[in-house]
Amino acid sequence: MNLTRLALVFAILSLLGFGGGNAIIPQMHADVVEKYHWISSAQFTRFYALGKLAPGPTTTMAALVGYAVRGALGAAVATVAVFLPAGILVFAIGHWWERLRGNPWRDRFARAIKPVVLGLVWAGVVTLARGAADAPVTVGLALVATVVLLRTDWNQSLLVLAAGVIGALTLR
Amino acid sequence: MTPPPEAPPRPSLLSIATTFGRVSATAFGGGQMGAIRREVVRRNRWLGEDEYLELLAVAQLLPGANPTNVAVLVGSRLRGAAGAAAALLAAVLPGFVILMVLAAIALDSRLPAVNGALRACAAVAVGLTFANAIEMTLPRRRSAIDLAIVAAVALFVLVLHASLALTLAVFIPVALVATRHDAA
Numbered sequence: 001m002n003l004t005r006l007a008l009v010f011a012i013l014s015l016l017g018f019g020g021g022n023a024i025i026p027q028m029h030a031d032v033v034e035k036y037h038w039i040s041s042a043q044f045t046r047f048y049a050l051g052k053l054a055p056g057p058t059t060t061m062a063a064l065v066g067y068a069v070r071g072a073l074g075a076a077v078a079t080v081a082v083f084l085p086a087g088i089l090v091f092a093i094g095h096w097w098e099r100l101r102g103n104p105w106r107d108r109f110a111r112a113i114k115p116v117v118l119g120l121v122w123a124g125v126v127t128l129a130r131g132a133a134d135a136p137v138t139v140g141l142a143l144v145a146t147v148v149l150l151r152t153d154w155n156q157s158l159l160v161l162a163a164g165v166i167g168a169l170t171l172r
Numbered sequence: 173m174t175p176p177p178e179a180p181p182r183p184s185l186l187s188i189a190t191t192f193g194r195v196s197a198t199a200f201g202g203g204q205m206g207a208i209r210r211e212v213v214r215r216n217r218w219l220g221e222d223e224y225l226e227l228l229a230v231a232q233l234l235p236g237a238n239p240t241n242v243a244v245l246v247g248s249r250l251r252g253a254a255g256a257a258a259a260l261l262a263a264v265l266p267g268f269v270i271l272m273v274l275a276a277i278a279l280d281s282r283l284p285a286v287n288g289a290l291r292a293c294a295a296v297a298v299g300l301t302f303a304n305a306i307e308m309t310l311p312r313r314r315s316a317i318d319l320a321i322v323a324a325v326a327l328f329v330l331v332l333h334a335s336l337a338l339t340l341a342v343f344i345p346v347a348l349v350a351t352r353h354d355a356a
Contacts, residue, residue, distance in 0.1 A: 014236060019336040021237035050275055053290065055199040056267015057237035063268055064275055079268055086236030087244050087260045091253065094245045097230055111354060112347035113229040114222070115318040116340065118308055119325020120232065125301045126330055128202055132294035141292055145299025150306065153215055156207050157198035160296050164200060167292025168285040 003077050006069055009036070010062050010081035015089065021059040032065050039068050059083070137171060180250055181218060188255055189262040191216065192243050197266035201290060203297030204239045206304045212246055214307070219246065221311050232336070239263055317350050 009031050017024035025048065032038045039047070044065075051061030059082055066078025100106040133139045141163060149156060195207040213224045227249065231241035240263050247259025312318040325343050328334050334342075 017235040017237075020232065021239075023336065047275075050271060052202070053200075054267055054271035054274055055204065056196045056264060056271065057204065057239045059237040059240075060264065060267050060271050063271060067272070067275070075272065079264065083237070083240055083260065083264050086234070087240060087256070090231065090234050090236055090241045090244045091248055091256045093234060094227075094230060094248050094256075098249070108348065108352070109344075110226050110229070112351045113233075113344060114225045115312065115315075115321035115351075116325050116343045116347050117225060117229045117232060118305075118312070118318075119322040119343070120329065120336075120339070121228075121301075121305050121308060122322060122326040123329035124205075125298070125305050126326070128294075128301055129298045132201065132291070132298050138291055138295040138298075141295035142298040142302065145296040146302045146306075149210070149300055149303035155215075156203070156210050156296075156300055157194055160198055160200055160203060160207075160293050160300075163292040163296040164289040167295075168289035171288030171291050172284045 003070060003074065005036075006066060006074060007077050007081040010066075010078050011085045013062075014082045014084070014086040017059075017086065021057050024059065028062070028065075039065060043068065141166075180223075183216065183218060183250055185251060185254055185258045187216075188247055188250060189258045191262075192247075192259045193262035193266050196239075196263050197270065199267075199297070201293030201295070201297040203293075203300045205242070206297065206300035208239060208242055208246075209304050209308070210300065218250055221308060223249075225308060233340070315354075317354065321347050321350060 013024050013028055013031065016027070029041070029044055033041050033044050047061045047064040048058070050064060051058040054060060060079065062078040062082040063075040066074035066076070068074070070077070097106070129142065133142045145159060145163070148154060148159065191211050192208070195204060195211060199207045209224060209228075212218050213221055219227070224246075227242060227245040231238055231245055234241055240260055243259035243263035244256045247255035247257070249255075251258070309319075309322065312322075321343065324346075325339060328342070329339055
């Protein structure tokens, strides 16, 4: 298995991955399971679950595919390939977008897109809540967290980790 | 018209990296996007609500994972190319390391305690996203057009399970027409 192909597959995924991390998962499956047979479908599902479990972007699961193909070097290559090309593209377009400031079309577009994106944020709240606020305890935790985060500037990382400890002791 | 934002502050590269790195290392349960907004807008005041929402829009329109796209755009806005690189690296690296460690101990991850911890973290992630959505919506509460678009988009996605591409294709033109006489 050559590293160039590994890098190429993930770089293309990175650049065609419109719609955020979750949107590229089906294409990643098509490439690494069905087309190149680097891993089995069951492995893919397990890697996806681990990607969800870890705190970073789910797309980081590319590292596990890379590891299965070529060990630690494969993991590093896949990770760089899946994040760097899109990162550079976003940087370039973000730069261009800044330079357009003052252009009336840009302002019209920026004005219009904001409530649309906010609608997506709210849809995300409901989607996350459906999966995670699924019992009285988790609903309660979610609501307490909401109020605390609205009322205080407390660090949300500490809140997440504290909840993790409480959950480990009391939830199953 | 979007008011020209004040020049953003220039935090050190280290503080950009530690902020995104801390989020990437700790956002168990799906709260990374929420944690990034809270850090950037509320706790550090690096960007205003409106400016952040615009970057979020650009991030969603482009290919790539949302957290890394937002990291690049925020980093770039604060400290140019070096800021973008620091933010991108910090948004990926801690999560990558933790993922590799988790994979190494994956056989034990069926432990009920791990499951309980993750359920609680995910519940806090819901609260984080919810609190953010409220804070992001408050500045627009007097615009009936905005609230109508927000509600229509959310319902479109939730009820019809529409893809991001379809949602944007339908609602960007609608929003362009609806807001054509409107100041931001």
